Amino acid sequence: xxxxxxxxxxxxxxxxxxxxxxxxxxxxxxxxxxxxxxxxxxxxxxxxxxxxxxxxxxxxxxxxxxxxxxxxxxxxxxxxxxxxxxxxxxxxxxxxxxxxxxxxxxxxxxxxxxxxxxxxxxxxxxxxxxxxxxxxxxxxxxxxxxxxxxxxxxxxxxxxxxxxxxxxxxxxxxxxxxxxxxxxxxxxxxxxxxxxxxxxxxxxxxxxxxxxxxxxxxxxxxxxxxxxxxxxxxxxxxxxxxxxxxxxxxxxxxxxxxxxxxxxxxxxxxxxxxxxxxxxxxxxxxxxxxxxxxxxxxxxxxxxxxxxxxxxxx
Amino acid sequence: xxxxxxxxxxxxxxxxxxxxxxxxxxxxxxxxxxxxxxxxxxxxxxxxxxxxxxxxxxxxxxxxxxxxxxxxxxxxxxxxxxxxxxxxxxxxxxxxxxxxxxxxxxxxxxxxxxxxxxxxxxxxxxxxxxxxxxxxxxxxxxxxxxxxxxxxxxxxxxxxxxxxxxxxxxxxxxxxxxxxxxxxxxxxxxxxxxxxxxxxxxxxxxxxxxxxxxxxxxxxxxxxxxxxxxxxxxxxxxxxxxxxxxxxxxxxxxxxxxxxxxxxxxxxxxxxxxxxxxxxxxxxxxxxxxxxxxxxxxxxxxxxxxxxxxxxxx
DNA sequence: GCCGCGTGAGAAAACCTTTTCCCACTTGAC
DNA sequence: GTCAAGTGGGAAAAGGTTTTCTCACGCGGC
Numbered sequence: 001x002x003x004x005x006x007x008x009x010x011x012x013x014x015x016x017x018x019x020x021x022x023x024x025x026x027x028x029x030x031x032x033x034x035x036x037x038x039x040x041x042x043x044x045x046x047x048x049x050x051x052x053x054x055x056x057x058x059x060x061x062x063x064x065x066x067x068x069x070x071x072x073x074x075x076x077x078x079x080x081x082x083x084x085x086x087x088x089x090x091x092x093x094x095x096x097x098x099x100x101x102x103x104x105x106x107x108x109x110x111x112x113x114x115x116x117x118x119x120x121x122x123x124x125x126x127x128x129x130x131x132x133x134x135x136x137x138x139x140x141x142x143x144x145x146x147x148x149x150x151x152x153x154x155x156x157x158x159x160x161x162x163x164x165x166x167x168x169x170x171x172x173x174x175x176x177x178x179x180x181x182x183x184x185x186x187x188x189x190x191x192x193x194x195x196x197x198x199x200x201x202x203x204x205x206x207x208x209x210x211x212x213x214x215x216x217x218x219x220x221x222x223x224x225x226x227x228x229x230x231x232x233x234x235x236x237x238x239x240x241x242x243x244x245x246x247x248x249x250x251x252x253x254x255x256x257x258x259x260x261x262x263x264x265x266x267x268x269x270x271x272x273x274x275x276x277x278x279x280x281x282x283x284x285x286x287x288x289x290x291x292x293x294x295x296x297x298x299x300x301x302x303x304x305x306x307x308x309x310x311x312x313x314x
Numbered sequence: 315x316x317x318x319x320x321x322x323x324x325x326x327x328x329x330x331x332x333x334x335x336x337x338x339x340x341x342x343x344x345x346x347x348x349x350x351x352x353x354x355x356x357x358x359x360x361x362x363x364x365x366x367x368x369x370x371x372x373x374x375x376x377x378x379x380x381x382x383x384x385x386x387x388x389x390x391x392x393x394x395x396x397x398x399x400x401x402x403x404x405x406x407x408x409x410x411x412x413x414x415x416x417x418x419x420x421x422x423x424x425x426x427x428x429x430x431x432x433x434x435x436x437x438x439x440x441x442x443x444x445x446x447x448x449x450x451x452x453x454x455x456x457x458x459x460x461x462x463x464x465x466x467x468x469x470x471x472x473x474x475x476x477x478x479x480x481x482x483x484x485x486x487x488x489x490x491x492x493x494x495x496x497x498x499x500x501x502x503x504x505x506x507x508x509x510x511x512x513x514x515x516x517x518x519x520x521x522x523x524x525x526x527x528x529x530x531x532x533x534x535x536x537x538x539x540x541x542x543x544x545x546x547x548x549x550x551x552x553x554x555x556x557x558x559x560x561x562x563x564x565x566x567x568x569x570x571x572x573x574x575x576x577x578x579x580x581x582x583x584x585x586x587x588x589x590x591x592x593x594x595x596x597x598x599x600x601x602x603x604x605x606x607x608x609x610x611x612x613x614x615x616x617x618x619x620x621x622x623x624x625x626x627x628x
Numbered sequence: 629g630c631c632g633c634g635t636g637a638g639a640a641a642a643c644c645t646t647t648t649c650c651c652a653c654t655t656g657a658c
Numbered sequence: 659g660t661c662a663a664g665t666g667g668g669a670a671a672a673g674g675t676t677t678t679c680t681c682a683c684g685c686g687g688c
Contacts, residue, residue, distance in 0.1 A: 635684085638679105640677100641676100651668085654664085
């Protein structure tokens with residue numbers, strides 16, 4: 001039995017008698033034969049391997065994206081190198097070089113912020129690069145959440161359940177997503193209540209509520225928070241003031257970070273950026289590029305989804 | 315210039331004139347030559363790739379372990395396939411097969427619980443397997459945190475700062491770590507206060523404090539909590555009751571999950587399991603095994619470290 | 629002046645697949 | 659019976675690297 005015959009039998013290629021083919025397959029299964037992906041890759045120029053580059057240390061954004069990528073690609077036999085590069089350009093370069101040496105079919109770059117580049121230039125690689133939740137280069141394919149639509153979703157929901165004085169407590173104004181969410185907030189809620197910019201922490205949420213409630217005049221009847229941590233801090237501050245959530249004030253967060261959103265009392269209604277779906281699409285896209293299928297460059301905004309828990313009432 | 319001469323020049327092997335060697339190296343650098351790791355691996359039987367298998371969806375344990383592995387192995391040119399397998403045996407098998415096909419040099423299995431196996435049998439693979447933070451098989455190498463020592467660290471600290479009535483609020487008794495921590499707690503603190511077993515959530519921490527404070531008689535002056543989430547729930551409950559932390563009650567958590575521990579008010583003193591170090595050692599061990607260096611099988615317990623923040627006072 | 633040895637460089641095999649090409653044999657038709 | 663066409667199987671090359679083996683040449687010693 002020659003090697004080539006065996007190969008053709010297993011791959012259903014070439015011409016041969018069906019009983020020969022079956023026999024080869026049976027014996028291969030018996031001895032547990034598995035082709036060596038290295039050798040196969042050497043010839044086919046496809047390693048069935050991609051690299052995921054991230055500077056998101058906590059994995060809060062990366063992990064769902066990774067799950068989506070893996071989910072989409074495991075059916076295609078593709079495995080994923082995860083490379084956490086902090087914000088270290090030298091480390092990033094080492095990882096990129098290592099991935100290229102290993103002949104990855106493509107690279108997905110992901111981060112923790114839409115408007116930041118990774119500390120390494122991926123623009124002139126000979127493998128396709130797709131950006132997810134991080135800023136891409138000219139003519140690249142970039143996937144991001146539609147923060148404007150997400151914010152709109154949240155504020156519209158608050159209006160729909162009858163809230164009229166919606167305040168917005170959010171992160172630093174330098175963040176692109178912050179500005180985009182604030183823009184949508186203003187469009188839907190008008191300019192009756194202020195936007196409070198701060199940092200992404202619980203303590204800022206807490207402090208912002210203090211500021212709002214110390215002001216004279218009518219208090220807000222709803223808070224749209226820039227992330228779940230801020231929302232959680234706000235809930236705590238409201239409880240301390242004796243303000244009831246959701247009876248007196250409705251509250252919506254952003255991120256749907258389970259560990260924060262679901263454990264808050266009451267559990268937070270929040271905006272989910274569908275990062276897993278984002279990862280899935282990024283994975284399928286880099287695969288398409290690796291296989292030479294044409295992909296239109298540009299920024300793809302994926303819709304967010306409102307996760308309704310108990311912090312809004314209704 | 316023959317291929318073999320070039321190879322020998324770049325690898326500093328073989329006999330050749332030093333000026334030839336230098337010339338080859340210079341030109342290689344000029345044209346940006348990088349050897350194909352697939353071809354190299356095909357011959358050397360070393361792919362400089364390992365697989366990390368995990369069923370920890372949140373990545374709370376996996377991520378630090380992964381960081382440690384990557385940190386230790388990047389210097390050796392090793393990349394890591396991350397495979398999240400949930401608790402799905404079929405998915406696990408697919409990922410394991412994919413990794414073996416890709417000729418990984420070894421596999422590190424990690425999980426979210428010391429006393430649970432991954433839903434796939436890794437015992438008869440022809441590549442080395444190291445277990446980290448999950449139960450291994452007979453004769454395997456397993457790395458785990460020393461929960462007993464960690465708990466002792468916490469309770470001794472509470473005693474040292476003058477607390478005498480230390481209660482222990484923790485997770486489900488089926489967990490090995492829970493029993494081990496409770497054992498150490500009893501050894502150090504005696505049996506004056508009860509151990510409250512429950513679940514790993516904030517709400518259980520909250521409820522447990524209710525239970526403790528509803529009982530007649532003297533209240534605890536310290537709480538040793540089974541994880542940071544329980545501790546956080548406990549802090550909230552204490553605040554609601556007007557009990558001051560750390561003035562009236564000192565409180566220690568477990569896990570040092572930054573996002574919970576550092577954002578609690580006051581920030582939690584807690585026990586860190588040094589998962590990154592655990593990952594680092596697991597990485598170096600699997601590398602040693604891959605290179606054929608002998609490694610003593612058995613369970614290696616790594617010491618925990620107490621992270622002092624503000625929830626214990628002085 | 630010849631032989632042997634040492635030195636530098638290249639040829640070839642090996643790693644494991646896939647794919648192309650070719651050969652031999654069978655079968656059918658005339 | 660002969661030829662053509664078609665069919666089943668094998669040989670060989672390719673992919674990029676490392677390693678072992680071989681070869682040619684120059685130099686020193688006798």
